[in-house]
Amino acid sequence: xxxxxxxxxxxxxxxxxxxxxxxxxxxxxxxxxxxxxxxxxxxxxxxxxxxxxxxxxxxxxxxxxxxxxxxxxxxxxxxxxxxxxxxxxxxxxxxxxxxxxxxxxxxxxxxxxxxxxxxxxxxxxxxxxxxxxxxxxxxxxxxxxxxxxxxxxxxxxxxxxxxxxxxxxxxxxxxxxxxxxxxxxxxxxxxxxxxxxxxxxxxxxxxxxxxxxxxxxxxxxxxxxxxxxxxxxxxxxxxxxxxxxxxxxxxxxxxxxxxxxxxxxxxxxxxxxxxxxxxxxxxxxxxxxxxxxxxxxxxxxxxxxxxxxxxxxxxxxxxxxxxxxxxxxxxxxxxxxxxxxxxxxxxxxxxxxxxxxxxxxxxxxxxxxxxxxxxxxxxxxxxxxxxxxxxxxxxxxxxxx
Numbered sequence: 386x387x388x389x390x391x392x393x394x395x396x397x398x399x400x401x402x403x404x405x406x407x408x409x410x411x412x413x414x415x416x417x418x419x420x421x422x423x424x425x426x427x428x429x430x431x432x433x434x435x436x437x438x439x440x441x442x443x444x445x446x447x448x449x450x451x452x453x454x455x456x457x458x459x460x461x462x463x464x465x466x467x468x469x470x471x472x473x474x475x476x477x478x479x480x481x482x483x484x485x486x487x488x489x490x491x492x493x494x495x496x497x498x499x500x501x502x503x504x505x506x507x508x509x510x511x512x513x514x515x516x517x518x519x520x521x522x523x524x525x526x527x528x529x530x531x532x533x534x535x536x537x538x539x540x541x542x543x544x545x546x547x548x549x550x551x552x553x554x555x556x557x558x559x560x561x562x563x564x565x566x567x568x569x570x571x572x573x574x575x576x577x578x579x580x581x582x583x584x585x586x587x588x589x590x591x592x593x594x595x596x597x598x599x600x601x602x603x604x605x606x607x608x609x610x611x612x613x614x615x616x617x618x619x620x621x622x623x624x625x626x627x628x629x630x631x632x633x634x635x636x637x638x639x640x641x642x643x644x645x646x647x648x649x650x651x652x653x654x655x656x657x658x659x660x661x662x663x664x665x666x667x668x669x670x671x672x673x674x675x676x677x678x679x680x681x682x683x684x685x686x687x688x689x690x691x692x693x694x695x696x697x698x699x700x701x702x703x704x705x706x707x708x709x710x711x712x713x714x715x716x717x718x719x720x721x722x723x724x725x726x727x728x729x730x731x732x733x734x735x736x737x738x739x740x741x742x743x744x745x746x747x748x749x750x751x752x753x754x755x756x757x758x759x760x761x762x763x764x765x766x767x768x769x770x771x772x773x774x775x776x777x778x779x780x781x782x783x784x785x786x
Contacts, residue, residue: 387553575744593641713750
């Protein structure tokens with residue numbers, strides 16, 4: 386299995402300049418490849434392949450000498466990213482999905498800049514160094530062990546001036562065999578805003594609302610940034626303060642999701658979740674910020690890849706199932722149930738129901754029925770299309786220190 390481990394880099398001043406130059410070169414090549422491929426398709430109706438773009442790189446280097454400062458294979462991998470971006474776009478367009486969108490040009494001030502080193506880099510764990518071509522031996526902090534053969538790595542630079550390296554490792558291990566699902570060792574999950582998740586056992590996990598708790602501070606920092614003169618040092622200092630605040634919110638959210646997803650996977654044999662149209666839900670102007678702050682898609686992504694690590698069965702329930710309106714006790718469907726009704730009484734069996742707990746129990750029942758049917762159940766939620774691009778940060782139990 387391929388796993389990704391992320392570590393903090395501490396380059397010196399010269400290495401920082403080289404990393405920035407490589408990032409700028411890769412961004413230039415990405416925009417050039419995107420423009421070339423787009424123009425050839427619109428003007429000449431040609432579909433340029435990855436190979437067609439790569440053979441034009443030497444001529445591009447001759448016209449732009451600064452590209453020679455970057456590692457050649459990193460530039461080739463950048464062209465491959467353009468090819469894969471178009472491939473994913475047309476594949477999703479064929480399947481009538483809204484994500485991902487048409488490939489866009491990369492901005493110099495985007496939230497995260499990176500470049501890939503596919504091979505020919507060395508790792509010296511004892512000296513705590515990583516050798517990167519045309520950059521040198523960069524100091525790195527290995528805060529956890531990893532086993533396997535390194536395949537490739539991605540060097541990342543954040544807006545706060547930090548550098549990271551994501552190392553893709555092949556551990557030559559196979560996923561554990563999934564055990565038979567039983568009713569007592571399986572749970573249903575219903576995600577929400579008031580409670581982050583509601584479990585079919587009746588337990589509710591509160592929503593941390595990380596962005597909401599920091600929104601006043603962010604507004605203050607945004608206002609201070611807008612008052613600084615363009616290009617001044619004070620404006621750069623204000624930008625760094627704002628970026629660090631956003632980074633703190635992002636880290637708080639990620640830490641909460643990692644701990645919660647690990648706890649759910651370790652305590653259960655099977656997990657049933659509901660497929661959500663998050664891209665459609667976030668268009669609600671009154672709930673968009675709260676839904677984005679909850680980041681359900683990333684949380685479900687963590688649950689999915691950790692389920693593969695631990696051999697846990699993950700089942701997705703269709704989004705059009707009336708999980709909130711159907712009584713889990715007798716099956717009666719309350720058609721007039723509104724979003725503001727958090728508790729309701731079943732007219733058939735007179736059972737008092739909590740909206741979220743009832744939905745979680747219905748998700749579990751539907752998931753168990755799908756296992757009993759001869760038809761193969763779907764196990765991948767629709768909104769987890771970006772799973773292949775998300776680095777798997779958690780250390781599995783057999784690789785921990």
